[in-house]
Amino acid sequence: MLLGLDVRTQLREIFSKDLKEPVNIKLFSQAIGCDTCPTAEELLKEVAQLDERIKLDIYSPLVDREISARYGIERVPTIVVEGDKDYGIRYIGLPAGLEFSTLVHTILQVSKREPKLSEKTLEFLSEIDVPIEIMVFVTTSCGYCPAAAITAVNFAIANDNIKAVVVDASENPDLAQLYQVVGVPKIVINRGLVEFVGAQPENAFLGYVMAAYGRLKNGQA
Known part of the structure; x- marks a missing residue:
């Protein structure tokens, strides 16, 4: 597990209190030539498991070319956070360290629409x-x-x-x-x-x- 027990507990409480509407996360990742993609996949899976209103879909630009083109994916890992529509929000890279808070705040704000x-x-x-x-x-x-x-x-x-x-x-x-x-x-x-x-x-x-x-x-x- 990448997220410690204390962090998971805090996030569950935050999502339970502040998450308003469902949020869809799309991760564009690939196994070859991307050192941080496996970690990004694991991190987002752990986040999605904390609240049923957070949905995660994982795509490979090499395989899922149509949806990758639709979202303008040029690099991996790229994370898309959307609600009932695509707001044009992209995160290129692994949201680790202090940037994990950017991911969490983005999820919460998108949920508010x-x-x-x-x-x-x-x-x-x-x-x-x-x-x-x-x-x-x-x-x-x-x-x-x-x-x-x-x-x-x-x-x-x-x-x-x-x-x-x-x-x-x-x-x-x-x-x-x-x-x-x-x-x-x-x-x-x-x-x-x-x-x-x-x-x-x-x-x-x-x-x-x-x-x-x-x-x-x-x-x-």
Whole structure:
């Protein structure tokens, strides 16, 4: 077991109290060429066993090509957390260490079917009518990373045009190098249209997203 008895007990209590609606987790994994995939499978199986409202399906991009293409899977392991629809939330890597809290908070927030954001933020996000991808680079030892990742997740839940992609920088060094990640969390919007570093407050995070939206609308992308 990856999760200790105390952790499993705590999670059961949290899910029993705070999980509102069923959550579907899709793990895209493969046995060959992926060192962390077996651990990701075991971890998610243990999480799913804690509450019957959490459903886990495991797919191999090499075999299940149609659904992998539908969800835009390019790397393994990739975790999709969805409710009654796909919110565009992806976690690329193994959510271990401090990033396990990102997984738990994502499950809980998706179960609520609504974001945890201020009315002002929701008002601004409702204006976005073009695709926005928020990529959050994290590491499992980064104390500030979960907050940045969860903010992106909430933004994705708020607007179907927004996608949140959390990327473990250590497991994906090519992406980290491509986007010049030297500190985490680093947030990359629409593949470099706007970038910033650090777990910013909600209003500051919103400012960067709206700046990217403005550039897209002005044809600067």
